[in-house]
Amino acid sequence: MIKIKDLHKSYKMGSNSLHVLKGINFNVEEGELVAIMGSSGSGKSTLLNILGMLDLLDEGSYDLDGVPIKNLDETKAANYRNKFLGFVFQSFNLINYKTALENVTLPLYYQGVKRKEREEEALRYLDQVGLKEWATHLPSELSGGQKQRVAIARALVSKPKVLLADEPTGALDSKTSKEVMALIQDINKNGKTILIVTHEEDIAKMCSRIVRLKDGVIMEDKKNKMIKAI
């Protein structure tokens, strides 16, 4: 599903250049639930941003489901993001003046799906994350766990090839974290490829594969016996 070869990325900081990713080689098969681990500064978020086409790579190649991701301009990146990827963020990133339902319909709006279809589809996904009754509520009326589940529904609604989650449990307590992870495992069980960036060992253990990054290189890449979240 994902093929990364010799990936390099550095950031210019004034006259200095910060080499963040120093030759990453890594493939993800369809249906995997991968945890990318590493301390801060290890380059794990940069890697996820490049995978998410929110950032550009300097060297190397990136193939997503057989499509080479290169020569990205903003419009092309936006279209790829919309078609191929679903994002889940640590801080949920829901639009605060839109209801749960409206938030979930947004990716479909940018796909040009008709309003009625959009809402039916969004409601189906809200139901899947167990928040059908909360559809008309604003994010401010939802708990952290509920917000993250809305965000997950939003990430799934466009039927992406890969779900990218950046510290999805970072802002949640351990009980809610487990609930959210259980949902993610559930989605994975249905065949979705999922990448999770985390620095929490017990979250990583709930994944089928753990990739450890340190100082811009992969230190360890091993299969994991997935622990059920709940």
Add this chain to the structure above:
Amino acid sequence: MKRLFDKDTWQEIFGSIQKNKVRTVITMIGVLWGIFIYITLAGSSKGLDNGFERAFQSIASNSIFVWAQYTSIPYAGYKSERAIQLKLGDAEIIKKRVKGIKFIAPRQVAGVFGSAGGNIVRGNKTGTYAIYGEFPEYIKIATAKIFDGGRFINNSDIEKERKVCVIGERTLAELFEKGEDPIGKFISINKLNFVVVGVHKFVQGGGFGDDGDIYIPFATFKKIFNTGDDVSFFMVSADENISGLEVEKNIKVTLKQIHKIHPDDDRAIGGFNLGEIFRKTMNFANGLTFLSLVVGIATILAGVIGIGNILLISVKERTKEIGIRRALGATPSEVRSQIILESVFLTILAGVIGIILGALVLYGINAATEDMTDFPYTNPTVPIPYVLGALALMITLGTLIGIIPAQKAVSVKPIDALREE
């Protein structure tokens, strides 16, 4: 362009506008105020314009007064400082020689320019009023109007030297009982009895005269005051398509020839050109209209810049939202067009409300001043092209000003936008 007519685009814009009510209202106030000022100013100056026109409509706007004074240059054997006396016969000569004269009315007067007026007696009421010797032509030139039921001096009055008179509104109020019909009643002018045949309503329109003036036939006047064929001054109305100034000049030339005045003697014949005053007043009104347009457009401009300003701040505020949208697949052009459409939509909405408020204020002013005939303000309207022009200007400016925040919105990388807290 396809996006412009898409229902979803508008729902997205309405959503964003509705859910940021304070921002929306503040944004709109600037433009609303601008267009409101524009409409009110443009309408008011149009009202003033109409008002001036109404004030002048009662008088033939091309009318000219000509009178005689003292010569200032010796000529044809006469020395300087000779008093010139206009004669009745001058009128015929002027009419023959000067092109473009519609009416010419020779007038005699007692009671202005230092001469004694007529002593009027009716029963035990008395008064002194200016007495004018008139020809029927006068009423076709003058501002005065005759009230229903009465008439002005006619040709047969002149031929038969009738002792009839037309009195003013004030004369009526001072000599008659309230509600009394003066037509057919007698008043005594310098101990001679005159029949009242009409009452005139005086309208201020330049020149002199007032609402107490009494008009009698020219022929009767010259007998009472023993003035022969002397004329105090001529009142002339020129054809509409001819320059009043040209006619005035030619009349003066003719009078100088008749009375043997040096052609360069500018003092001997005096003239006053109402058409000229009218033209100057209308120029003033046009200037006012122009000024109000400039001020109005400048205010709209300021308002639209205000919209741009607030949208710029709002884009900064919404950086994260925009980042989220882009992460979810909004292309830069979609983000850009949404912000520009928001700007244009707000501008138009504010503009339309401003137009409505402005129209209401104009309506209010009109209602309040309707009965004030002295106040030169009638029917304040804003011509439709001005309104459409203002709307077009607003849409253009709204688009242009929207480009700045729109460009700013897409200039932030989605990754940086998402990091924004």
